[in-house]
Amino acid sequence: MHSWGDRLAVATPERSYAYRELFAFVRARQIDAARLPPGSVVSIEGDYGPHSIATFLALIDAGHVAVPLSPDSSRQHESFLELASVEFRVKLEAVDDGRVSIEPTGRTAEHPLYSTLREQRHPGLVLFSSGSTGQPKAALHDLSRLLAKFQTARRCYRTLVFLLLDHIGGVNTLLYTLSNGGAVVIAKNRSPSAVCDAIERHRVELLPTSPTFLNLLVLSGQCDTRDFDSLSLITYGTEPMPPSTLERACRAFPKARFLQTYGLTELGILRSQSRESNSLWVRVGGEDFDCKVVSERLWIRARSAMLGYLNAPSPFDADGFFDTGDLVETDGEWIRFLGRTSDVINVGGSKVYPAEVESVLLQMENVTDVVVFGEPHALTGQIVTATIRLGRPESSDEFKVRMRRFCAERLAPFKLPAKIRVVTEPIHSARFKRVRQHEPIRA
Secondary structure: OOOOOOOEEEEOOOOEEEHHHHHHHHHHHHHHHHOOOOOOEEEEEOOOOHHHHHHHHHHHHOOOEEEEEOHHHHHHHHHHHHHOOOOEEEEOOOOOOOOOEEEEOOOOOOOHHHHHHHHHOOOEEEEEOOOOOOOOOEEEEEHHHHHHHHHOOOOOOEEEOOOOOOOHHHHHHHHHHHHOOOEEEOOOOOOHHHHHHHHHHHOOOEEEEOHHHHHHHHHOOHHHOOOOOOOOEEEEOOOOOOHHHHHHHHHHOOOOEEEEOEEEOOOEEEEEEEOOOOOOOEEEEOOOEEEEEEOOEEEEEEOOOOOEEOOOOOOEOOOOOEEEEEEEEEEOOEEEEEEEHHHOEEEOOEEEOHHHHHHHHOOOOOEEEEEEEEEEEOOOEEEEEEEEEEOOOOOHHHHHHHHHHHHHOOOOHHHOOOEEEEEOOOOEOOOOOEOOOOOOOOO
16 A cells, blocks of 8 residues: 555545555554554444444454444444444444444454454454345354455456445455455445446446446446446346346447356355356366366355354365355356245246346336346245335336236246235335245235
8 A cells, every 4th residue: 555655545435545645544543553452353434435444454453353244233232232242332423534433342252263263363244144045154264364355466446346345245355355456436336326426436446246236227227327437347236136137238338348247154255257248157166276066056165165164163164165056057167046945946847046026027118117026826836026116106007917928928927926025215225135025915
């Protein structure tokens, strides 16, 4: 950082910071970190900003365990603090506000995995799973393992940080950008308009995001009126990409290359290569990862794998492989993600992958978003249900007729939605990921 001097390091909606300024912030936070007991477990509560980034880096340098908590998960903060046995809380009220408070919680982190880190004097990172199938799991990483991949210099980008710091993709984006002398660009918020403003203003080159947000961005119409000439790479992950969304995005950003990324909270982010920008076939792995496919399920062994869960048994088999729960089809060394095992709908013994049905529905006029999932049924085991968000008001009965005619020409009969719900409110999470609801809904 010191050697990069006046090069742009962080750009917020309010002002820009050079590497020498970020370096100074880190040095100031190092003084605070040095006052804490060795191997302390410390939460960082706030959104991206020069001071939250500096605090994160200072905690790493001092060998502490960082527990990033974003504002989007504020309702869960108390439970997260308890699960991670956080000993000190760092609260950052505003992106550009340099005032940092460190408050003791009165807890003592005594988990054996923490003891392992302290004995080795390695920094740690705690990230939480989504908890879609129960209580969130607290995954503890040895950060020295995650940092190892960034010792090799790679291309420098001006990057808009879209995935949050308490997400493995957000951590990976931040470390990649800073380790290569890139610029971290922070949008005012995560709306299409604010993201476009940041891309234009700061000449962003790399946009890492989710399929759901890409869909909203294309539908917003901003792609036709904005200057996106600087944007050379768009990466997407966190959920299956509907083919129709990828096709639209490629047309909207003809000068950008699209790359599918893949990673898990428990393993880190793998290196990936898409067969083509408009292809969902991807090659994942790298020198630190071993991959295998068993009965369509993807298993991965990684050097950067977490030490374990703080509140659950180890998920690794005897050989160190982790069952990702992702179903894939293969074509030599290329794979295509079909969906999560838990999301597959079984209709009378036939498999239905939600992403396939969603891709068809998203091609319909007036459909802005859709979530497909299974609902129990006495005769077929499950039926396909869909929650659909429309762009403008439309009679529910008329839409259902129109939808069934449209889908009948493109989907097998057992894949047709048997129940639908038309809504006007967003059907994605605050992190722009589809929320698959598994409770029964009315026809």
